[in-house]
Amino acid sequence: MKKLRLGLIGVGQMGNRIIQLAPERGHTITAEFKGNFPFTEERMIQAKDRVDVWIDFSHSTVTEKVVAVAAQYNLKLVIGTTGWYEKMDEVAKVTESSEAGVIWASNFSSGVYTFNKIVDFTASIMSKLRAYDVSIHEIHHNEKRDAPSGTSKTLAETLLKHYKASGLKSKIAPFSPGNTELNKDTLYISSSRVGQVVGTHEIMFDAPEDNIFLSHEARSRNGFALGAIRAAEWISTRKGFHNIDDFFADLMDGQE
Ligand SMILES: NC(=O)c1ccc[n+]([C@@H]2O[C@H](COP(=O)([O-])OP(=O)(O)OC[C@H]3O[C@@H](n4cnc5c(N)ncnc54)[C@H](O)[C@@H]3O)[C@@H](O)[C@H]2O)c1
Structure with missing residues (x-):
């Protein structure tokens, strides 16, 4: 090298x-x-x-x-x-x-790259199931300036590719507390800033009967x-x- x-x-x-x-x-x-x-x-x-x-x-x-x-x-x-x-x-x-x-x-990180591939595959299935809604939550340390994180936007684009194709979601938006009206066709990203968290990304597929949860947590x-x-x-x-x-x-x- x-x-x-x-x-x-x-x-x-x-x-x-x-x-x-x-x-x-x-x-x-x-x-x-x-x-x-x-x-x-x-x-x-x-x-x-x-x-x-x-x-x-x-x-x-x-x-x-x-x-x-x-x-x-x-x-x-x-x-x-x-x-x-x-x-x-x-x-x-x-x-x-x-x-x-x-x-x-x-x-x-190669772990996040792999996680995005897992999300891609999962979304190809989940986006065809109307019963499940989907959202992203990201958590970072309290000195991170931008929100939502760049990684959450990349993951959102991966999800949206499939959800657009199935007609269930048409756009991505940050979720801000106080939103009074949520649009069903929007993929929301929520953010938390706390302590020393290096970077955690969670994707939730939620239906009345159960919840499928994918997460990646960086250790350092x-x-x-x-x-x-x-x-x-x-x-x-x-x-x-x-x-x-x-x-x-x-x-x-x-x-x-
Ligand atoms: N792509 C990735 O894998 C990845 C991973 C972690 C963080 N990030 C991103 O990288 C960036 C930096 O993250 P960090 O955790 O190191 O932040 P940090 O705040 O610890 O460091 C940023 C540094 O840039 C310096 N800086 C700001 N403006 C500058 C300028 N004009 N010239 C020279 N230095 C300048 C600051 O003084 C600071 O030391 C952020 O945008 C963050 O979101 C990306």
Whole structure:
């Protein structure tokens, strides 16, 4: 495996975990943008020649600017930051217009990737059963800024694909306490923020007779950090705009 020089945009909970785990895979951190030395376009450009792959776990307001620099200088970038997805089309277009390599995921853990596949399969059955309603609940630590979580939105899209086909649900919305009227054709995502919870996602299929409950609970941030490091290794030899499916397809084939 090629030893990489990694540049970190954001050194919080996730960035620190990457600093701990990257050396175990032979990589070195050669640039860090954080609280007292934040990301700016100029700083990223100045550091570009000492970084093989950039990893962004910062804030949604930063991501679009990071991608613009990556595209301008044909850099490699892993985007772990969530909350920027309404800019997805623009970010994809900017990347594709260059020789840059960008991979993004709302969740880099292989467990969550597998969970999404389980949800996909389950929804293919449950969406045909009118008796069962469906909802998502996500729980995270009390410092998480965005809600609903990026992962819950990805899971919601997976469910909606099947529920649209069966005509039972047509859209996704966050559930806010105080909603007086719930639409039966909306797939709701509710959120809790409490203590140190790393990330829990629950899907409930509820009928008058019983309840089917799927859940994924992250035990630490190591799964996300290790996935992001492996994604950095993967994107280091590729170009274009990729989601997690492209990366995990190779991982599961044993190619990575
Ligand atoms: N894709 C995944 O697998 C995954 C997993 C966990 C968290 N996340 C997402 O990653 C992001 C970061 O999560 P976290 O738990 O590390 O948060 P955090 O708040 O602990 O860390 C974010 C860091 O980014 C820094 N930051 C903010 N603006 C910056 C700027 N302009 N330049 C440089 N640094 C800046 C902050 O100072 C902070 O240290 C969030 O969007 C979160 O939802 C994604």
